[in-house]
Amino acid sequence: MGSLDLKRIVADAQRAFDNAADTVTLENEKARFLGKTGALTELLKSLGKQLDPQVRKSKGVCINIAKLQVEAALNRRRKAIADALMNQRLTSEEVDVTLPGRCSSVGSLHPVMQTWERIEQIFNSIGFDIVDGPEIETDWYNFTALNSPENHPARSMQDTFYLNKKDENGRALLLRTHTSPMQIRYAKMTKPPIKSIFPGRTYRVDSNATHSPMFNQVEGLWIDKNISFADLKGVYTDFLRKFFERKDILVRFRPSYFPFTEPSAEIDMRFECGRNAGRWLEISGSGQVHPHVLRNMNLDHQRYIGFAFGSGLERLTMLRYGVDDLRTFFESDLRFLRQFV
Numbered sequence: 381m382g383s384l385d386l387k388r389i390v391a392d393a394q395r396a397f398d399n400a401a402d403t404v405t406l407e408n409e410k411a412r413f414l415g416k417t418g419a420l421t422e423l424l425k426s427l428g429k430q431l432d433p434q435v436r437k438s439k440g441v442c443i444n445i446a447k448l449q450v451e452a453a454l455n456r457r458r459k460a461i462a463d464a465l466m467n468q469r470l471t472s473e474e475v476d477v478t479l480p481g482r483c484s485s486v487g488s489l490h491p492v493m494q495t496w497e498r499i500e501q502i503f504n505s506i507g508f509d510i511v512d513g514p515e516i517e518t519d520w521y522n523f524t525a526l527n528s529p530e531n532h533p534a535r536s537m538q539d540t541f542y543l544n545k546k547d548e549n550g551r552a553l554l555l556r557t558h559t560s561p562m563q564i565r566y567a568k569m570t571k572p573p574i575k576s577i578f579p580g581r582t583y584r585v586d587s588n589a590t591h592s593p594m595f596n597q598v599e600g601l602w603i604d605k606n607i608s609f610a611d612l613k614g615v616y617t618d619f620l621r622k623f624f625e626r627k628d629i630l631v632r633f634r635p636s637y638f639p640f641t642e643p644s645a646e647i648d649m650r651f652e653c654g655r656n657a658g659r660w661l662e663i664s665g666s667g668q669v670h671p672h673v674l675r676n677m678n679l680d681h682q683r684y685i686g687f688a689f690g691s692g693l694e695r696l697t698m699l700r701y702g703v704d705d706l707r708t709f710f711e712s713d714l715r716f717l718r719q720f721v
């Protein structure tokens with residue numbers, strides 16, 4: 381074996397490595413030169429004991445130098461293949477950090493719910509509590525306790541959806557037709573003075589351009605010893621001016637009828653300027669709590685006097701934003717709803 385042989389082996393290895401296109405081929409080529417039966421290993425093994433120690437030593441040195449050169453060539457190629465792989469990944473998995481971020485869209489409250497929150501906030505700021513109540517009521521709370529006995533013609537003012545089952549006392553169950561049953565429920569739970577509002581969903585059978593089978597109301601109840609219609613009018617006028625953010629609002633009480641108030645009145649309002657100016661708009665039912673109703677609240681009608689009102693949230697919303705078709709509130713058309721964001 382001469383130095384020419386070694387040079388040839390190194391050159392062969394270099395070429396073989398350079399031609400290896402991937403790691404698997406490269407590692408197989410490595411075995412051909414550096415493995416247990418590889419060319420260089422075989423050479424080292426052939427340095428038998430019978431050789432002159434001087435010769436043996438110098439040949440050994442030469443073979444080891446060749447081995448180092450082959451290993452260096454192998455490592456160069458390993459690195460080249462790894463770099464090429466990395467570059468390929470970098471271009472194929474490219475991330476454009478200048479792209480705008482993906483944002484999730486933010487929802488907003490339905491206009492009627494915005495009215496609901498506004499009403500709560502305004503009445504709360506003038507000393508009213510906010511109380512929630514059940515949408516499934518007994519016939520007693522919805523009608524009888526509110527002075528509409530069974531078979532009384534006044535019941536036909538509000539027809540509703542009845543449930544097939546009765547409550548544990550055998551009372552008929554129905555979807556409440558108004559928030560007024562909360563007057564009784566709440567008054568029975570607390571003691572006067574009472575200054576509360578009860579916003580909530582209500583249901584009736586009628587359904588047309590101006591009536592929906594489900595709608596929202598806010599009930600107001602004020603019970604104390606020395607209050608009058610003037611107090612109710614003051615509070616309600618103040619509420620309307622805050623709600624519509626306008627000072628040019630006039631309010632009048634027009635005689636009306638409800639079984640649970642006596643006397644009863646419709647509250648009408650009028651804008652002095654702008655849209656709807658000069659027209660009286662009916663905005664709420666109201667009245668002085670009927671003595672029979674006070675009795676059903678377990679209150680002494682000689683000591684206490686009460687005032688109540690019930691207003692429609694859809695109606696207030698329509699007037700505030702100038703919406704003229706009630707049905708748009710229930711159609712879930714985003715083009716309509718987005719206007720209130």
Ligand code: PHE
Pocket residue numbers: 557558559560599638641665666667688689690691
């Ligand atoms: N509950 C009545 C209705 O729904 C409104 C009302 C409430 C009237 C309170 C008087 C007092 O029509």
